[in-house]
Amino acid sequence: MALHPYDLYDVRSLLDEDERAVQDAVARFTDERVLPIIGECFDQARFPTELIHEMAELGLLGATLPAEYGCAGLNAVSYGLICQELERGDSGLRSFASVQSSLCMYPIFAYGSEEQRRRWLPEMAAGRVIGCFGLTEPHGGSDPGNMKTHARRDGDDWILNGSKMWITNGNLADIAIVWAKTDDGIQGFVVEKGFAGFSAQEIKHKMSLRASVTSALYFDDVRVPDANRLPNVKGLKGPLGCLTQARYGITWGPIGAAIACLDEALGYSRERILFDRPVAATQSAQIRLADWARRITAAQLLSLQLGRLKDAGKMQPTQVSLAKWNNCRMAIDIAREARDLLGGAGITTEHSPIRHALNLESVITYEGTETVHQLVVGRELTGINAF
Ligand code: TGC
Ligand code: FAD
Numbered sequence: 546m547a548l549h550p551y552d553l554y555d556v557r558s559l560l561d562e563d564e565r566a567v568q569d570a571v572a573r574f575t576d577e578r579v580l581p582i583i584g585e586c587f588d589q590a591r592f593p594t595e596l597i598h599e600m601a602e603l604g605l606l607g608a609t610l611p612a613e614y615g616c617a618g619l620n621a622v623s624y625g626l627i628c629q630e631l632e633r634g635d636s637g638l639r640s641f642a643s644v645q646s647s648l649c650m651y652p653i654f655a656y657g658s659e660e661q662r663r664r665w666l667p668e669m670a671a672g673r674v675i676g677c678f679g680l681t682e683p684h685g686g687s688d689p690g691n692m693k694t695h696a697r698r699d700g701d702d703w704i705l706n707g708s709k710m711w712i713t714n715g716n717l718a719d720i721a722i723v724w725a726k727t728d729d730g731i732q733g734f735v736v737e738k739g740f741a742g743f744s745a746q747e748i749k750h751k752m753s754l755r756a757s758v759t760s761a762l763y764f765d766d767v768r769v770p771d772a773n774r775l776p777n778v779k780g781l782k783g784p785l786g787c788l789t790q791a792r793y794g795i796t797w798g799p800i801g802a803a804i805a806c807l808d809e810a811l812g813y814s815r816e817r818i819l820f821d822r823p824v825a826a827t828q829s830a831q832i833r834l835a836d837w838a839r840r841i842t843a844a845q846l847l848s849l850q851l852g853r854l855k856d857a858g859k860m861q862p863t864q865v866s867l868a869k870w871n872n873c874r875m876a877i878d879i880a881r882e883a884r885d886l887l888g889g890a891g892i893t894t895e896h897s898p899i900r901h902a903l904n905l906e907s908v909i910t911y912e913g914t915e916t917v918h919q920l921v922v923g924r925e926l927t928g929i930n931a932f
Contacts (some may be wrong), residue, residue, distance in 0.1 A: 550811065551804045553838055556845045560622065567623040571630035574603060579634030584894040586756040590749075592637060592717065593756065601672030605631070605642055607650035614654070615667035621860075622852035625797035629848075633801030636904035637757030639794075644713045645669060647791035649676025649722050652733055656775040656783060661735065665720070677718035679709035679736075679762050680784045686711065687917050688932075689724070690781050694764065696725040696734060703727075703774065705734065705742075705767040711911070715745040715760020722775075723764070724784045733775035733783050742767040753907040789862050792912045793855060796848045796868035799876030799908060800841060802901040806876075806883035807837050809896050813887050824886070833882060840875045847871060863925040870918035877905040 549555070557565065578596060586593050600606060604617035605627050612618045619627075624646070632639035650669050653661055668674040680689050694707025705725055712721070721736045721743075736743055742765040751759060778786070811834060814825035824830050847868045854860040880902035884891040887898060894900050909915055920931050 550838065551807065551841070552845070553842050554846065556842075556849055559849060560626075564620070564623050564626060567619060568626040568630060570603060571605065571627050572633075574599065575630050575634040575638075579631075579638060583635045583638075583756060584897075584900065586637075587635070587894055587900050588755075590751070590755045592641070592758050594717070596638070597641075597672045597675070600638075600642065601670065604670075605646075606672055607646045607654075607666060607670045609646070610650060610654050610666065610670070614662055615670040616650075620852075621793065621855035622849065624794055625848055625852045628794040628798040629801040629804075631801065632798035633805045635756050635900065636798065636802060636908050637754050639798040639801075640713050640754065640757050643791045643794050643798075644678055645676055647794055648678035648787050649720070651790045652678075652722055652775060652778075652783070652787050653735070655786065656733060656778040657735075658776055660772075661775070665735070674719045675714055675717050677712050677714040677721045677760070677762075678787065679712050679721050679723040680788075681709060681711050683708065683710040683761075687914060689784060690731075692724065692726055692731070694723070694725045696727050696732065696769070698727070698771075699768075701771050703734065703769045703771065705736065705764045705769055707764050709762040711748070712745075712760050712762050713754075713911075714758055715762055716747045717758045718745070721745075721762060722787075723762070730779040731781055731783060732779055734769050735773040735775070736764070736767060736769055737773070740767050740769065753903045755903075785862075788912060789860075789865055792865045792869045793851065793860070795908065795912055796844075796851060796865065796872045799872045799905060800844050800848060802905060802908075803837065803841050803844070803876040803879045806880045806898045806901055807834070807841065809898055810834065810837075810883040810886045813890070813896070817888075830886065833886065837879045837882070840879065844868075844872045844875050863921055866913065866918035866921040869913065870915055870922070873905065873909040874915065877902060877909055880905055 607616040608619045609624050610616035628639050653665050696703040696705045719738050723734045723736045744763045745760045748759045814830050815823050817824045851868050880898050883898035924930050
């Protein structure tokens with residue numbers, strides 16, 4: 546029997562019935578609702594807000610959180626498959642889901658009070674409240690411990706000052722999870738749209754993640770009630786704990802982008818006749834295609850094992866760093882090479898590789914650059930902190 550070209554090791558056979566059903570449902574959504582419009586959204590630098598409601602209906606927002614908060618209660622592998630299938634459409638869609646789920650709903654669930662959970666999570670699962678996550682600052686995102694944004698206690702409130710940069714969903718969001726220095730260490734605050742002194746400004750002229758909203762956030766003496774402070778975490782481990790959740794999903798996403806590029810390049814190289822034979826009949830094209838399949842297969846197995854470790858409560862941040870580094874590198878290299886295999890046709894958004902390649906420039910940078918993840922693995926091996 547012929548092997549599946551995008552799953553040479555039959556990784557799907559390692560999924561249970563529920564996981565396969567999740568993958569199929571999101572794959573259908575991507576094929577029917579995302580792929581027909583996404584090239585144009587990218588051209589127009591427009592995030593398709595019209596899809597938010599459908600993503601919520603499918604249970605894709607906060608998918609791993611419990612049903613009592615209106616969420617789907619899925620396992621980590623299912624969440625990974627959601628990210629993979631969304632990013633097969635576009636990294637912007639996966640970014641939206643990652644930020645809403647792992648960076649906004651997760652900290653409210655993990656660090657928030659019961660009152661905060663009940664207030665925000667059901668609305669966020671339904672897509673009626675959109676979140677963004679403010680950690681990075683203009684002077685250096687890799688070193689968030691050096692943040693300048695600070696909050697000062699004033700009676701029952703806090704007064705927040707500072708700014709955040711490169712914030713996904715910033716101008717879409719109804720609430721921002723903002724990390725700020727206090728006299729008692731770094732703490733997280735739920736800052737609501739409309740609080741006086743809080744503003745968001747969209748970042749224009751992006752050549753990457755064009756179908757996603759990215760913003761700068763400004764806090765000018767913003768008064769935030771203590772009821773909006775996340776009470777159950779202090780220190781950098783708060784935001785870094787959220788990043789571990791989001792980075793886990795990001796290990797899966799680029800697999801989808803790489804599969805989309807392999808799919809396009811396979812189809813194109815079979816049809817394209819040069820020197821009296823299809824490009825796919827040349828040894829150099831086959832070696833490239835085979836090499837992409839090898840790298841995709843390795844990434845699939847890496848993320849699946851990571852997901853199994855996560856579901857068993859055994860996943861370590863260093864393992865996430867290794868997979869985020871490997872899978873982003875795998876996907877960006879494949880996307881760039883697939884663009885080349887399409888020749889001149891590869892430079893327009895008629896075909897997906899250039900869009901994926903450009904998007905992956907952000908994906909390999911955000912949630913910790915490639916260098917940051919290499920140094921995390923190096924620190925694990927040597928016991929020496931090289932940051
Ligand atoms: P370090 O001393 O290593 O750790 C401080 C405390 O945090 C704990 N910790 C973690 N906890 C959970 N998960 C992790 N991954 C953790 N890493 C560290 C650690 O145990 C310690 O706890 P405690 O109790 O001892 O205080 O901190 P460091 O200052 O040396 O930082 C190390 C470094 C460079 C790895 C860290 O700063 C880092 O990861 N930098 C990169 C920043 C980053 O990734 N920013 C991403 C911003 S959000 C984003 O990009 C969203 S894009 C989303 C989208 O659109 O999809
Ligand atoms: P810098 O930290 O200034 O890094 C510059 C260069 O220095 C990089 O090549 C880096 O690898 C290298 N470097 C860093 N440390 C070392 C070292 N020790 N040794 C050698 N080299 C080093 N942030 C949020 O908080 N929320 C979001 O929603 C969000 N969304 C984003 C969306 C997009 C589209 C993008 C592009 C970014 C987003 N970010 C977000 C920010 C992202 O996390 C940062 O861009 C990233 O962490 C890197 O920070 P920086 O851009 O300031 O680069």
